[in-house]
Amino acid sequence: MNSSAAPPEASRYRVPQPYDPTAARLLADWCATGAPATLSDHLLRHGPAVPVAPVPDGRTPMPLVEAVERAGLTGRGGAGFPTARKLRAVAERGGRTVVVVNAMESEPASRKDQFLLAVAPHLVLDGAVLAATVVGADTVHVCVPRTRAVQYAQLGAALNDRVRARLDPVRWRLHALPHAYVSSESTSLVSWLNGGPARPQGHPPHTHERGVARRPTLVHNAETLAHLALIARHGPDWFRRAGTPEEPGTTLVTVSGAVSDPGVREAELGTPLATIIDRAGGPAETLRAVLLGGFAGTWLPAENLRVPLARRDLAPLGATWGAGVLVALPRSACGLSETARMLAYLAAHSARQCGPCHFGLPAVAEDFTALAAGRADRDLLSRLHRRTALLPDRGACRHPDGAARLAASALHAFAADVDQHLTHGACAAAHRPTWIPVPPAEPPRTWR
Structure with a gap:
């Protein structure tokens, strides 16, 4: 299903038919309608962002950091660092802090963050506002590559809609950065926002200690923030209904290579790699191997396709799901x-x-x-x-x-x-x- 109103990045992919409704969380609206969610659509379905997770029995809602910790959310940018720990590290510094949305996605084989921001931008932006509320930030910087002019324009329009609606208690700053593989590293973003080059700064202090404008700075991947926005609305128990006990939730995976229907899929953590490939139309040819994690990832022979998409199961193979990339390589390739x-x-x-x-x-x-x-x-x-x-x-x-x-x-x-x-x-x-x-x-x- 395609929507003529879909922005270019969204229209590159069809809504997967059939799709797994239990795994459609970040992409639920897209799978249901095939159209990107405007601010009106987003508010109609989700309502405004709430700073705490609800509880069903009327007790005092738990603080958001505690909800994120109980949910077990980890970063979806590649490193898999516990999200609650990063929130606490910045919040505990006190004073005026800063939030940075990392939408650079410099991994060449990945399209997940671009796609998420094209079809559900306000989930990501809600998550950024909630993170700012938790750490005491008054400014949120959104970083995208300057090579993606369409994405920049789409995000600019989404932010303008929120400003006109007087929805958020933060100042938004949208930036277009040089696009290199290492420019998406957190210290690269901080360096650029401080007037320096978009290159990693391999020395202390850490960004949560002194980052943008020498303030404690929280840098989160776009997908991570979208998950945070859903946890704030539905609570940690809801989040844990998907995935495994050790690695709960869903994640976005860019599936490409020798598959019949390449694109971005949302999958529960713990889903076998073969199942994810099947949801992308299945192999277009007999497979030799898969590349998991992208250009900084790991080649796995085809006999490993039954392994679950979970760090615990991938670690013995020397692999991780990293930036959410799965490339199928056929036997006819070198x-x-x-x-x-x-x-x-x-x-x-x-x-x-x-x-x-x-x-x-x-x-x-x-x-x-x-x-x-x-x-x-x-x-x-x-x-x-x-x-x-x-x-x-x-x-x-x-x-x-x-x-x-x-x-x-x-x-x-x-x-x-x-x-x-x-x-x-x-x-x-x-x-x-x-x-x-x-x-x-x-x-x-x-x-x-």
Whole structure:
């Protein structure tokens, strides 16, 4: 189902038919109507944002931070940090604080935050207002990439509607930032908002101690804030009806690659990867592997598709659901070629502020390119293993860690292809069209 009124980002995807109504929370309105929710639609369905979670028996409602903690909400931007802990860390600093909505979504394989903001922007903005109420902030900064002019205009219109309705007790500031892979890191946003470059600042103080304008600053991903808005309305017990006891709730997943109906899906945590692929129309071809988590994620062989989308189950495989990306790779593709292109992109988009990014990532990317092309020397494989082992936990940010994880998982998942490329040259699949779109590898010309 498509709506002619749908904004461009929303109209890229059909409403999944059939969809799982138990998993449709953030996307419930979209699944029901196929149209983006205006402010009037949003208020009609949800009412205004409330600062505390309701209770059914008339007792005093619990504070929002306690409700979020009991709900077990974790960040949906990739790191999975407990949301209540971040709220408390800023609130306990006292004084004038700041809230930043991180809608940068610099992961090239992800569209979930763009899609959520296109179809349900006011859930995200409600969550930001509620977070500001909790931590005592009077200003909310909303950060989007300057390369997405349509998204910027849509959000600007949504914010203008709220201002005209005199809905919120905060000042809104909408910003368009340089779009690089590391510009979505929280300290990158704070640096840019303070007049510096949109690059990670790998040194204390932490943003919750001193961030924008030297004030304690809460930075939250767009999807995280939308979940917070629903917890405030429906309470922690409602939130826990989906997901697993250890990892409750739902999450948005961008499903792409060799599937019949690619797009953004909402799934309960604990849903098997194979089920999520089936909800995207099923495999378009026999699958070789899936990439979970995006460019900083992990390759998993197809025999792991029954594993649940949950950190507890993915950890033994060295994987995490990260930024909510699931890419299906068919048997007709070359996983080494796909990985080489992603590593070249990651190397070009590093901040080049420390040794692992300045020297390590380009070296790993060059070796992987040679491996994918069948030009490997006899020492290449041992060199790749050594270099990927040296990258994690040494950078000013986690950028080199993600690249190392991607490279190491590819060497494991495509071990038979590695042997083929080392001994007989590149396989035939290496010369076929690629399945994972990779943006131009050139870094932004300016970080301001």
